[in-house]
Amino acid sequence: IPVDEFDLVIFGGTGDLARRKILPALFRRFCAGQMEPGARIIGAARSEMDDDGYRNFVREALREFGTGRSCEEGTLDGFCETLSYVTVDARGTQGWKELAAKMKIGVVRAFYFSVGPSLFGDLAERLHQYGMADADSRIVVEKPFGRDLATARALNHTLALHFDEGQIYRIDHYLGKETVQNLMAVRFGNMLFEPLWNAQYVDHIQITVAETVGVGGRGEYYDRSGAMRDMIQNHLMQLLCLIAMEPPAKFDPDAVRDEKLKVIRALDPVPPEDIVRGQYLAEPDDPEKPGYLEHVDNPRSKTESFIAMRLAISNWRWKGTPFYLRTGKRLRGRTSEIAVVFKDTPHSIFGPEAGRHRNILTIRLQPNEGMELGVTIKEPGPGGMRLIDVPLDMSFAEALGPDAEEVPDAYERLIMDVVRGNQTLFMRGDEVEAAWAWTDPLIDGWEARGDAPEPYESGSSGPEDALMLMHRDGRRWREIR
Numbered sequence: 319i320p321v322d323e324f325d326l327v328i329f330g331g332t333g334d335l336a337r338r339k340i341l342p343a344l345f346r347r348f349c350a351g352q353m354e355p356g357a358r359i360i361g362a363a364r365s366e367m368d369d370d371g372y373r374n375f376v377r378e379a380l381r382e383f384g385t386g387r388s389c390e391e392g393t394l395d396g397f398c399e400t401l402s403y404v405t406v407d408a409r410g411t412q413g414w415k416e417l418a419a420k421m422k423i424g425v426v427r428a429f430y431f432s433v434g435p436s437l438f439g440d441l442a443e444r445l446h447q448y449g450m451a452d453a454d455s456r457i458v459v460e461k462p463f464g465r466d467l468a469t470a471r472a473l474n475h476t477l478a479l480h481f482d483e484g485q486i487y488r489i490d491h492y493l494g495k496e497t498v499q500n501l502m503a504v505r506f507g508n509m510l511f512e513p514l515w516n517a518q519y520v521d522h523i524q525i526t527v528a529e530t531v532g533v534g535g536r537g538e539y540y541d542r543s544g545a546m547r548d549m550i551q552n553h554l555m556q557l558l559c560l561i562a563m564e565p566p567a568k569f570d571p572d573a574v575r576d577e578k579l580k581v582i583r584a585l586d587p588v589p590p591e592d593i594v595r596g597q598y599l600a601e602p603d604d605p606e607k608p609g610y611l612e613h614v615d616n617p618r619s620k621t622e623s624f625i626a627m628r629l630a631i632s633n634w635r636w637k638g639t640p641f642y643l644r645t646g647k648r649l650r651g652r653t654s655e656i657a658v659v660f661k662d663t664p665h666s667i668f669g670p671e672a673g674r675h676r677n678i679l680t681i682r683l684q685p686n687e688g689m690e691l692g693v694t695i696k697e698p699g700p701g702g703m704r705l706i707d708v709p710l711d712m713s714f715a716e717a718l719g720p721d722a723e724e725v726p727d728a729y730e731r732l733i734m735d736v737v738r739g740n741q742t743l744f745m746r747g748d749e750v751e752a753a754w755a756w757t758d759p760l761i762d763g764w765e766a767r768g769d770a771p772e773p774y775e776s777g778s779s780g781p782e783d784a785l786m787l788m789h790r791d792g793r794r795w796r797e798i799r
């Protein structure tokens with residue numbers, strides 16, 4: 319379904335995120351026929367460039383970062399016609415009048431702040447000063463949304479001087495992933511799961527986001543952040559909220575976000591023995607894969623590239639069910655999944671030799687997005703009552719069939735939601751602050767103690783102690799493949 323006509327200004331329109339994610343996502347939505355012919359995308363950045371220069375820049379970006387298989391020949395030219403460019407100085411006066419003159423009247427106006435947070439205030443102020451923002455305009459901001467509670471509060475305050483909360487779209491791209499939205503569909507669209515979704519039936523929940531890549535060219539940013547700030551405070555926290563929240567009364571932005579906020583507020587403080595931090599070592603004999611310290615060029619760094627933790631939620635639903643979270647770089651595989659591990663049956667009528675069998679619902683974010691429910695059945699054949707676990711597997715790509723549109727990238731969904739004015743999959747200011755309020759004391763704790771992360775081998779499942787975090791509770795991490 320096409321969205322309303324819009325003008326989307328991308329500040330930082332020549333930056334890395336624009337090249338890798340925003341522009342390819344817009345192109346795929348264009349190919350899918352979701353952009354009305356009058357929709358326009360205006361790149362804005364400091365570099366001197368004209369419209370044609372920008373179009374070439376975008377063509378190059380699409381060549382490099384994929385166009386999606388649903389696009390036909392010739393669509394690229396059509397897409398390029400929607401593009402233009404203005405050289406703008408966020409802190410000065412250059413380009414602003416020109417940009418203001420370009421904006422159409424009577425269409426949705428969205429401004430994507432794909433720039434560092436230190437420019438958010440300047441951009442917001444100038445949008446008003448030059449009369450470009452009205453009560454219906456939207457701004458989109460990216461992480462990192464602060465680096466602690468104080469900086470997040472300051473950012474919220476700065477944006478609130480110029481925009482209402484209902485106009486601010488804080489992106490957490492994990493919320494745009496197809497499986498993450500499906501998580502809500504599965505929980506609240508089926509009778510099967512919700513009655514069992516509590517401490518009485520769920521033994522524990524594991525959330526893993528494992529990456530094979532290292533910190534790449536982002537060493538400077540990463541070394542100031544670490545896995546806690548880069549991944550846990552936002553992406554894994556959002557997954558945790560969707561898994562643990564109470565059913566909202568409606569699928570509407572504030573109803574959903576109110577419930578997520580309650581989860582964050584019910585999180586217990588985490589004792590130091592329930593947190594394991596790690597740093598990857600160099601891949602032997604591969605100069606392309608240096609160790610973390612070398613990668614960030616800081617031999618004394620105590621920043622973690624891996625973190626595992628055991629969390630407890632103190633509310634009626636979850637008291638007694640631990641949540642284990644882990645994420646890290648340079649691990650064995652690129653596996654992101656949530657596993658809901660149900661309890662053992664209260665009594666086995668098949669005797670001890672039948673072994674221990676548990677139902678596990680696995681929600682796979684990547685690769686091969688989908689879900690799997692492990693059920694216990696009798697091993698086929700005449701061998702007596704022997705039990706085995708088999709997966710009921712649903713891969714979204716397979717379930718949708720070869721003719722279905724490919725699973726859209728998170729950014730495609732989220733940018734179109736901005737145009738539609740739907741904030742359900744965006745973080746509200748108080749959510750972000752609550753997540754930092756929970757994160758801050760943990761980081762302060764290990765910094766004050768001077769804890770150093772444990773080295774782990776590149777291509778492994780992370781440090782030994784992360785395995786122990788589970789073993790000591792008589793549990794096991796699922797394999798990273």
Ligand code: BG6
Pocket residue numbers: 461529548654
């Ligand atoms: C980003 C982090 O937000 O998410 C990166 O800054 C991380 O460090 C990335 O690699 C992971 O996203 P995805 O969609 O590839 O799992």
